[in-house]
Amino acid sequence: MSSVPAVKKKRSRKGEPPLPRRDEAWIGGFFSLRAFVREGDDAYRPEAVVWMTDRGLVLSCTTLRPGDVVACAVDSFESTAREPREGEPGLPARVRVASPALADALRARLGPGVDVRVAPTPEIDAVAEDLEAHLGAGDGGPSPSFLGGGIEAPAMASFFRAAAALHRAAPWEAVPSDTDILSLSIPSLGARDLALCVLGQAGQGHGVLLFESARGFELHLAALEAPRDRPPTSLPAGFFSLSFDRASDLHPALRAEVAEQRWELVGPDAVPTLAMVDEDLLGRKPTPQELTASEALALGLVELMKRRDELAQAFRGGAPVEASYVVETHGGPVEVMFRAPHPERG
Structure with a gap:
């Protein structure tokens, strides 16, 4: 399905015979x-x-x-x-x-x-x-690919480089818990005070999740913590995920594509994967603009990790950390702004 037809609006007109x-x-x-x-x-x-x-x-x-x-x-x-x-x-x-x-x-x-x-x-x-x-x-049909939907190989290569730098910066070693959230704003893309959650403090499942608001994150957290007999089939809020996955867990076509394109990796257990996940837990590939935002997020976090000690103090009740960086993405310079902790949680 490549396009969705609009509904043709047909209302009764004067002179049109009434329907039986x-x-x-x-x-x-x-x-x-x-x-x-x-x-x-x-x-x-x-x-x-x-x-x-x-x-x-x-x-x-x-x-x-x-x-x-x-x-x-x-x-x-x-x-x-x-x-x-x-x-x-x-x-x-x-x-x-x-x-x-x-x-x-x-x-x-x-x-x-x-x-x-x-x-x-x-x-x-x-x-x-x-x-x-x-x-x-x-x-x-066609095998899965990191490309397509307007995303070309040079843009994905640039994102892989940014993701590799983020993995080396290890934000999960600076943010104390996956319940401690930061605020992320990207003014040029209309993103304000998104809730950024860093995963991997336990040594596995490295990555970040991004929610539209701190409230969305709170609802997500409460739903995951609710007692149940089986995994949830839906959640109260959608989110963006940048995860670092094992190459062995990927579809063979994706592994072959990474190898063929020679995209930068920290290691075989750190392949960056993006997904936009809705409330029904359906994931999709990013759009070109979302790929740019993901690259900017990764590069911005790399810069923010240079203030690790201040971040640790901020999450222990110290002065909040506020930072703004202009990072160079494949789509040009993008300003990213952080605040830790999130103003609605600090």
Whole structure:
């Protein structure tokens, strides 16, 4: 899936004949696809809107960019009524949806002529599972790669150099705990007071996690610490991950690519891997802008590690450490700003 078509909005116009009423029931709903779409420097999970009959006939399935999915679902309902995939045009007598917001919007648009009810829609869940299975059938395509999506080899080589320098700087030896967070701002990219968590104090799992806010980090931490019988399938906040992984844990195609490109590594147990992870624990590759931010983050942390003693004091209750650096990335100079500890935790 390389692009997502927009929903065509078709509303009743003067002079357009009214749709006939049919004694049938429709079921509708929307859900987020468990796959990412890339458009330029943007990556997102599209929404899907489905309308079907209670006999299991799918009348329409439309994908769209995240946004006002309720309004788009109502537009999709009207489009489907006028041009269904199967059968004759017409409005159903009854509609069942799981979303109260969608039900309210349908009632406001359709009036009392259609009975709109709120109730579970397991039929839509089944369509979602079938669609996911269909999309997953394409996994036998191209081998995984660090490149693509607008990211070329010179940019990735520059990031690997920065990541190697970060591994040598060993920030996990300077930040006392993985619950101690720093603030990171990159003004040119619109990033302000992100919450930066350093991992690896126990000698394994080296890397950093980045959250949109200290609150997001707190929610993430609480979810991980909650007692449960099995690993979580979702978390309350998405995050960015820069981890250093063993080469043996990577897909063979990725290992071959690193060797072929001769990207800089500290060692076979320190291959830098980037992932943008959402609340459903789905990870995706970075966009070109995110790769630039990742390189800037790594280079900035290398500079900040020159103040290790001050950092240790700051996390023990001493004066906060504030620092600003202009680092040279493959995309040009980028200013990165740190504060330790994070102002919402200090």
